[in-house]
Amino acid sequence: MSTVTDSIFLPATAARFDNLVTLYPVKRSALVPMLLYAQDEIGYVSDAVVAEIAQRLDLLELDVRGVLSYYSMLRTEPAGKFNVQVCTNISCMIVGGYDILDHCKQRLGIGHKGVTPDGQFSLEEVECIGACCWAPAMQVNYDFHDNLTPAKVDAILDDYAAGRGEDVK
Amino acid sequence: MPTLVSHPDEVKVLSRRFGQGAANIDRYLELDGYKAVQKAIENGPEWVISEMKASGLRGRGGAGFPTGMKWSFVPKTSEKPKYVLVNGDESEPGTCKDHVIFLHDPHAIIEGTMIAGLAIGAKMGFIYLRGEYRYLLKIVEKAVADAYAKGVLGKNIFGKEGVDFDIVTQTGAGAYEVGEESALMESLEGKRGVPRIKPPFPAVVGLYGGPTVINNAETIASAPHILLMGGAEYAKIGSERNGGTRLFGISGMVERPGIYELPMGYNLKKAIYEVAGGVKGGKKLKAVVPGGSSCPVLTADELDVGLDFDQMGKAGTMLGSGGIVVLDETVSMVEFALRTIKFYQHESCGWCIPCREGTDWLKKTLTRFYNGGGNAKDINNIQYLAENMMGRTFCPLGDAAAMPTIAFVKKFRHEFEEYLGGTRTEKNFITTDELVGAAH
Numbered sequence: 001m002s003t004v005t006d007s008i009f010l011p012a013t014a015a016r017f018d019n020l021v022t023l024y025p026v027k028r029s030a031l032v033p034m035l036l037y038a039q040d041e042i043g044y045v046s047d048a049v050v051a052e053i054a055q056r057l058d059l060l061e062l063d064v065r066g067v068l069s070y071y072s073m074l075r076t077e078p079a080g081k082f083n084v085q086v087c088t089n090i091s092c093m094i095v096g097g098y099d100i101l102d103h104c105k106q107r108l109g110i111g112h113k114g115v116t117p118d119g120q121f122s123l124e125e126v127e128c129i130g131a132c133c134w135a136p137a138m139q140v141n142y143d144f145h146d147n148l149t150p151a152k153v154d155a156i157l158d159d160y161a162a163g164r165g166e167d168v169k
Numbered sequence: 170m171p172t173l174v175s176h177p178d179e180v181k182v183l184s185r186r187f188g189q190g191a192a193n194i195d196r197y198l199e200l201d202g203y204k205a206v207q208k209a210i211e212n213g214p215e216w217v218i219s220e221m222k223a224s225g226l227r228g229r230g231g232a233g234f235p236t237g238m239k240w241s242f243v244p245k246t247s248e249k250p251k252y253v254l255v256n257g258d259e260s261e262p263g264t265c266k267d268h269v270i271f272l273h274d275p276h277a278i279i280e281g282t283m284i285a286g287l288a289i290g291a292k293m294g295f296i297y298l299r300g301e302y303r304y305l306l307k308i309v310e311k312a313v314a315d316a317y318a319k320g321v322l323g324k325n326i327f328g329k330e331g332v333d334f335d336i337v338t339q340t341g342a343g344a345y346e347v348g349e350e351s352a353l354m355e356s357l358e359g360k361r362g363v364p365r366i367k368p369p370f371p372a373v374v375g376l377y378g379g380p381t382v383i384n385n386a387e388t389i390a391s392a393p394h395i396l397l398m399g400g401a402e403y404a405k406i407g408s409e410r411n412g413g414t415r416l417f418g419i420s421g422m423v424e425r426p427g428i429y430e431l432p433m434g435y436n437l438k439k440a441i442y443e444v445a446g447g448v449k450g451g452k453k454l455k456a457v458v459p460g461g462s463s464c465p466v467l468t469a470d471e472l473d474v475g476l477d478f479d480q481m482g483k484a485g486t487m488l489g490s491g492g493i494v495v496l497d498e499t500v501s502m503v504e505f506a507l508r509t510i511k512f513y514q515h516e517s518c519g520w521c522i523p524c525r526e527g528t529d530w531l532k533k534t535l536t537r538f539y540n541g542g543g544n545a546k547d548i549n550n551i552q553y554l555a556e557n558m559m560g561r562t563f564c565p566l567g568d569a570a571a572m573p574t575i576a577f578v579k580k581f582r583h584e585f586e587e588y589l590g591g592t593r594t595e596k597n598f599i600t601t602d603e604l605v606g607a608a609h
């Protein structure tokens with residue numbers, strides 16, 4: 001039973017949050033993971049998410065928003081169902097990272113931080129994702145795809161579009 | 170999925186369980202897992218710290234601070250609880266070594282955390298992974314749960330009365346700055362990841378105000394191996410004052426990119442030409458970023474140097490995170506400098522003005538320059554701006570942005586001049602809208 005009676009989250013997520021706040025010496029330590037897990041479920045950090053997390057952690061909504069605005073993975077607008085994040089940092093750049101980004105732009109018909117009209121895909125140019133030795137690389141939601149070529153990207157995006165893609169949460 | 174590579178010159182200490190299924194706790198136990206921590210419990214904290222000091226292990230995050238000494242700085246008694254904090258926020262461009270440790274040997278990180286805890290008298294440890302590493306977080310979470318189920322973690326571990334240790338895993342949510350130790354503590358406390366002023370150092374006032382040891386994931390994962398083989402034996406593998414091995418991630422324009430475990434002091438040129446198979450397609454090497462994007466670049470003539478903290482320092486650069494990025498002759502150093510500074514400008518947390526404004530002006534100037542709108546004065550201005558950021562910020566992010574920029578201008582000034590003269594021949598990579606403006 002959740003400590004929040006009218007939680008906006010699914011029962012499993014609400015239970016997870018109930019547990020999360022007990023793990024640390026200070027409840028507030030659960031804030032960053034909670035924001036990210038909430039986003040995983042709702043799609044973005046909505047006003048309602050901010051309100052419930054503030055309530056759960058005995059914080060002001062202002063405190064939550066201050067933290068929210070700091071972390072680049074957290075967003076306050078919906079992204080696509082599959083958020084394609086292409087790394088163009090140094091190791092990726094020099095082995096074709098921008099070709100991959102441009103290919104995604106063309107294929108999806110959207111630019112950096114764009115969302116396709118059907119809400120299926122969004123695209124982001126991101127900083128180093130820690131896959132330098134297997135560059136060029138991208139993430140679709142949390143899943144890594146590396147040693148990319150435009151043809152490989154097509155196959156990956158086809159898989160997601162057809163509901164066959166992996167989606168770790 | 171990251172592919173594993175191998176080379177005969179490797180000395181596999183840290184990586185010896187890679188590809189062996191050691192993320193499974195039973196397999197880890199078969200492969201001498203959790204023997205080191207039991208040895209540590211038997212022999213006590215003084216012994217652990219003396220072995221760690223003897224090992225010559227230095228921080229693998231990039232600063233190279235001796236680990237045994239760091240552990241010894243924690244006060245023996247403390248009113249507040251003590252903590253171990255493992256830094257797995259790996260975000261330095263060119264660096265992906267912790268990625269493979271979390272993937273292949275997560276229990277080594279758990280065991281190392283326990284050893285650090287025993288050494289300093291902490292009963293709780295945190296393993297913090299960057300938010301992008303969700304699949305790795307799940308692997309570590311499973312490993313932690315398995316360790317509790319086996320009685321390796323929790324109360325009275327290994328059946329020893331009064332020996333308790335708890336581990337909590339934590340995810341970040343996208344922030345390079347959080348890799349800095351004091352910003353990491355802020356983030357773990359549920360705040361914006363801005364740095365704290367030092368002193369006090371974390372060993373005295375750290376997480377939740379308690380004495381805290383913060384180590385990079387690779388450093389922590391090295392501890393069990395050191396205790397098993399003995400500090401002195403570990404030290405012998407490396408070079409003077411640089412014990413052991415480390416994971417070098419060789420990326421960019423080489424034939425066989427990958428993570429290789431080489432002895433400290435291994436020759437950089439050999440690492441590129443023999444271990445990683447040389448420059449891809451037989452092209453000419455132009456430059457090497459030797460330890461992550463914050464390290465000053467080396468030219469093709471400067472590569473005959475040993476990969477350890479002291480030799481790299483003498484060569485005017487840093488060993489850093491061990492992320493070696495190799496650039497061939499087709500890369501424009503002006504463009505490379507711009508892409509590097511775009512990153513630091515994006516990641517500056519804005520807490521210190523020299524870093525916030527400095528990275529922004531460097532990006533603006535380099536963008537204009539890159540797009541053909543530069544003038545001769547810009548070249549000196551870029552260097553001057555960067556030099557004035559040095560040492561003027563709470564954390565090293567300002568320096569991390571300034572150091573490579575200064576080196577790009579100093580060592581490749583002719584390329585900046587070629588941009589002005591319109592005689593540059595290198596192709597363009599960047600297509601980021603904000604960087605390729607109307608001047609193009």
